[in-house]
Amino acid sequence: MTPSDRRSSAPIVRAEGVTKAFPGVVALDGVDFEVHAGEVHVLLGENGAGKSTLIRLLAGAHRPDRGRIVVDGRPVRVHGAQDAERLGIATIHQEFHLVPDLTVAENLFLGRPPRRFGLVDRARMEADAADLLARVGVDVSPRARLRELGVARRQMVEIAKALSVRARVLVMDEPTAVLTGGEVERLFAIVRRLRADGVGVVFITHKLEEVAELGDRVTVLRDGRSVARVPAGTDRDELVRLMVGRSIEAQYPRERGPVDADGPPLLRVRGLRRAGAFDGVGFEVRGGEVVGLAGLVGAGRTEVVRAVFGADAYDHGSVHVRGAPLPRHDVAASLAAGVGFVPEDRKGQGLVLGASVGENLGLVTLRRASRGGLVDRAGQRRAAAAMAARLGVRMAGLDQPARTLSGGNQQKVAIGKWLLAGSRLLILDEPTRGVDVGAKVEIYRLVNELTAAGHGVLMVSSDLPEVLGMSDRVLVMCRGRLAGELAGDAATQDAVMALAVGSARPADLAR
Ligand SMILES: Nc1ncnc2c1ncn2[C@@H]1O[C@H](COP(=O)(O)OP(=O)(O)OP(=O)(O)O)[C@@H](O)[C@H]1O
Ligand SMILES: [Mg+2]
Structure with missing residues (x-):
C-alpha cells in the first residue's frame, strides 16, 4: 500500500x-x-x-x-x-x-x-x-x-x-x-x-x-x-x-555488424564552426556504424547536425558525403546525396501536419524518386502501409491527417518516411522522444537493419542509456566543441557526463 x-x-x-x-x-x-x-x-x-x-x-x-x-x-x-x-x-x-x-x-x-x-x-x-x-x-x-x-x-x-x-x-x-x-x-x-x-x-x-x-x-x-x-x-x-500486454526482452538490441573501412567515409565533417554555436567540430561516420552525439542541452548538438544536413548554415569547415563535398545550407543537395534527417521538433519540421499519414510517409521517397521520372503510387502506398504496421502506428488509416495522431505516433511517422526512403546516412535528433517502450525497440531494430545494409546513422540523444546502448561510438559535446569520444567499455554514463560538463581529465578517461 x-x-x-x-x-x-x-x-x-x-x-x-x-x-x-x-x-x-x-x-x-x-x-x-x-x-x-x-x-x-x-x-x-x-x-x-x-x-x-x-x-x-x-x-x-x-x-x-x-x-x-x-x-x-x-x-x-x-x-x-x-x-x-x-x-x-x-x-x-x-x-x-x-x-x-x-x-x-x-x-x-x-x-x-x-x-x-x-x-x-x-x-x-x-x-x-x-x-x-x-x-x-x-x-x-x-x-x-x-x-x-x-x-x-x-x-x-x-x-x-x-x-x-x-x-x-x-x-x-x-x-x-x-x-x-x-x-x-x-x-x-x-x-x-x-x-x-x-x-x-x-x-x-x-x-x-x-x-x-x-x-x-x-x-x-x-x-x-x-x-x-x-x-x-x-x-x-x-x-x-x-x-x-507482453514483456520486452532486449531494451537496446544493438547488433554491431562489420564497419565499411574502405574508401572515403560515408560522412566526414571537418573544422565545422558557426560563431556563437559550435567550433572546431570534426568527425566521421562510416557505413555500418551508429555514432552517438551526447551532451547537455545547449551544448550545440542540434546546431551541429542541422548544419551538417544543410538545414542551417555554418561559417567555416566542410562536410563530405562519400568523398564528395556537400554544399553548405542546401537541403535539396542532402536529399539527393541520400542523407536523411529527423529533427527534434517533429511538429515544426518533421511532418506536414495537414497531410495524411500516407502522404507524410511517402514524402521523401517521392521527392527522391520524382527526379527519376515515374512514381509507382500503388507500390508506394503498400510500402507506407507496411512501414506503418512495422512501427505500430496507431491510426484510423493511411488517410488520417498527421495532425490528429497522438504525439508518439507522429514521431514514428517522422522517422518512418526516412526509413522508407532508404537513406544512406540517417541523422536522428532525439529519435525516440515520446515514443513508447515497444515502439522504441522497433525503431532500434530498424536502425540495426540500416547499418546491416551498410548505411550509417548519426544519432543525437539526451537519453544516456539509449545513446550508450545503441551507439558503436559516442561523441560528447560540451559548450559547442567536441569534448571527446568514447567507445566500448569506456563508454559509461559517468564518462559521458564528465565530458559533457567539462570536468573530465585525461586520467579519468584512461580508466
Ligand atoms: N482530434 C482527433 N481526431 C482524430 N483522432 C484523434 C484526435 N485526437 C486523438 N485522436 C486519436 O485518439 C487516439 C488516442 O490519442 P492520444 O493522443 O490520447 O494518445 P496518447 O496516449 O496520448 O499517445 P502518446 O503517448 O503518443 O502521446 C489515437 O488513435 C489518436 O490518433
Ligand atoms: Mg499523448
Whole structure:
C-alpha cells in the first residue's frame, strides 16, 4: 500500500466512465480516473492509448461522449480552458501551446497581463515573468521571443506558465520528454513541493524510471481502456507488461555488424564552426556504424547536425558525403546525396501536419524518386502501409491527417518516411522522444537493419542509456566543441557526463 491508498480524503477530480470517439477510433472507452490532493498519479500507456485525450477532457479541450467529470464530488461541465482554470485545473499540454512570435513574458501572461491605468504594465509583466522563470530555474530573458528558444527552454516556459495559475490539480503531459538531467531534477523538486502543499498532480511519461522516482500511484491505459491501477513501486517489467500486454526482452538490441573501412567515409565533417554555436567540430561516420552525439542541452548538438544536413548554415569547415563535398545550407543537395534527417521538433519540421499519414510517409521517397521520372503510387502506398504496421502506428488509416495522431505516433511517422526512403546516412535528433517502450525497440531494430545494409546513422540523444546502448561510438559535446569520444567499455554514463560538463581529465578517461 502506498501512502495515497491509505488517504481518506475524497478525490479532487474524477473522470467517471468517460468515452470519447474520433472518426475511426474510440480513443477512450469507459475510463475511470481520479486524482487526490497531495498525490502524483502517473498515467501510463502506449502511443495512442488515450492518455492525452483523457487529460484534454479534464482540461476542457474536449467533451466526453459519455461519462462525466466530477470535481469535489459534484459533476461539472468543463467547456474550455477558462472553466478548467476556475475549477483549479492547470494543464501542461504535450504539444506546445505557446505563441512563437510573442516574447516569453507575453506568453506567460497571455490574455491576463498585469495592467496599470487600463494599460498593459510591461515593466511589471517582465518583472513577474522573471520571478516565474526563476522559480523553475530556467535561464531565459522575459524579452526573448519564443521562437528563438530550443524545445527544452520552451517546455520550461510552459511549466512556468502553468505554475502561475494557482492550481489544485496540475496535469502534465510528458513534461520531461524534451528535458534533460538538471531540468528534470528541478521540475521534480517543484512537483514534490506542490505535492507537499496538497496539489494533486497527474503525470504522463514514457520514461519508466520516472514512475517510481516521482509517482505515488499509476493508472495504465491500453487501447482506450483503464487496465490497471497499481502502486508506483511496481517493477518496471510488470509496468511494461501491463502497458503492452507482453514483456520486452532486449531494451537496446544493438547488433554491431562489420564497419565499411574502405574508401572515403560515408560522412566526414571537418573544422565545422558557426560563431556563437559550435567550433572546431570534426568527425566521421562510416557505413555500418551508429555514432552517438551526447551532451547537455545547449551544448550545440542540434546546431551541429542541422548544419551538417544543410538545414542551417555554418561559417567555416566542410562536410563530405562519400568523398564528395556537400554544399553548405542546401537541403535539396542532402536529399539527393541520400542523407536523411529527423529533427527534434517533429511538429515544426518533421511532418506536414495537414497531410495524411500516407502522404507524410511517402514524402521523401517521392521527392527522391520524382527526379527519376515515374512514381509507382500503388507500390508506394503498400510500402507506407507496411512501414506503418512495422512501427505500430496507431491510426484510423493511411488517410488520417498527421495532425490528429497522438504525439508518439507522429514521431514514428517522422522517422518512418526516412526509413522508407532508404537513406544512406540517417541523422536522428532525439529519435525516440515520446515514443513508447515497444515502439522504441522497433525503431532500434530498424536502425540495426540500416547499418546491416551498410548505411550509417548519426544519432543525437539526451537519453544516456539509449545513446550508450545503441551507439558503436559516442561523441560528447560540451559548450559547442567536441569534448571527446568514447567507445566500448569506456563508454559509461559517468564518462559521458564528465565530458559533457567539462570536468573530465585525461586520467579519468584512461580508466
Ligand atoms: N482530434 C482527433 N481526431 C482524430 N483522432 C484523434 C484526435 N485526437 C486523438 N485522436 C486519436 O485518439 C487516439 C488516442 O490519442 P492520444 O493522443 O490520447 O494518445 P496518447 O496516449 O496520448 O499517445 P502518446 O503517448 O503518443 O502521446 C489515437 O488513435 C489518436 O490518433
Ligand atoms: Mg499523448
